[in-house]
Amino acid sequence: xxxxxxxxxxxxxxxxxxxxxxxxxxxxxxxxxxxxxxxxxxxxxxxxxxxxxxxxxxxxxxxxxxxxxxxxxxxxxxxxxxxxxxxxxxxxxxxxxxxxxxxxxxxxxxxxx
Amino acid sequence: xxxxxxxxxxxxxxxxxxxxxxxxxxxxxxxxxxxxxxxxxxxxxxxxxxxxxxxxxxxxxxxxxxxxxxxxxxxxxxxxxxxxxxxxxxxxxxxxxxxxxxxxxxxxxxxxx
Numbered sequence: 001x002x003x004x005x006x007x008x009x010x011x012x013x014x015x016x017x018x019x020x021x022x023x024x025x026x027x028x029x030x031x032x033x034x035x036x037x038x039x040x041x042x043x044x045x046x047x048x049x050x051x052x053x054x055x056x057x058x059x060x061x062x063x064x065x066x067x068x069x070x071x072x073x074x075x076x077x078x079x080x081x082x083x084x085x086x087x088x089x090x091x092x093x094x095x096x097x098x099x100x101x102x103x104x105x106x107x108x109x110x111x112x113x
Numbered sequence: 114x115x116x117x118x119x120x121x122x123x124x125x126x127x128x129x130x131x132x133x134x135x136x137x138x139x140x141x142x143x144x145x146x147x148x149x150x151x152x153x154x155x156x157x158x159x160x161x162x163x164x165x166x167x168x169x170x171x172x173x174x175x176x177x178x179x180x181x182x183x184x185x186x187x188x189x190x191x192x193x194x195x196x197x198x199x200x201x202x203x204x205x206x207x208x209x210x211x212x213x214x215x216x217x218x219x220x221x222x223x224x225x226x
Contacts, residue, residue, distance in 0.1 A: 009153075032212055032213075034214055036217075042219065043117075043204065043217040043218055043219040043220055044156075044204065044206075044215075044217040045217070046214045046215070046216075049213075049214045090155065090156065094212050098212075099144075099161065099168075099169075099211035099212050100146070100158050100161055100169060101215075102158075103148075103155050103156040103157075103158075104155060105153075105154065105155040106155045106156075
């Protein structure tokens with residue numbers, strides 16, 4: 001069974017700091033990869049997704065993620081965070097042939113102004 | 114486009130009562146998914162439905178939980194004889210096709226007292 005690991009459960013940064021959130025998965029075949037964000041009290045929103053092509057994916061709000069197949073990773077990055085980026089971030093993976101993505105446990109990001 | 118609509122937003126039930134959670138998918142979406150979110154545990158898949166069919170219910174508890182997506186009307190997640198451990202946020206998501214990113218609803222926060 002596929003699994004998704006988000007090793008950083010809680011991250012605290014100051015505004016303008018750079019962000020990288022780790023995501024690793026356990027499936028060796030074709031995958032579809034997603035990052036979702038959940039702002040306090042709100043529903044999950046899709047930040048970005050990777051299906052194929054350029055492994056560097058640009059999403060909304062200045063976020064990007066890089067798919068590194070050899071490392072089974074899909075880390076999320078942002079060069080300069082803002083207070084409004086405070087949220088829970090979830091990585092999700094669809095293994096080839098599966099229609100149900102597996103979600104990571106989530107990373108709680110707090111950005112201090 | 115109203116997105117995925119879930120109601121109620123908050124639901125309080127006494128132990129032993131029934132809880133009914135409703136989800137109307139995004140217009141044009143025929144795939145509906147239910148997830149449960151517990152604190153510090155991320156999102157856990159429960160069930161995947163298409164109109165009038167349960168496609169995958171591997172994440173549903175065997176007892177007390179059921180789901181339907183009738184030809185007309187919203188998808189319903191039904192929890193009979195609720196217990197305190199059922200307290201959680203229940204999210205519905207929809208998609209136009211399998212394997213692509215979801216659109217999530219705002220969730221129903223169930224509290225069992």
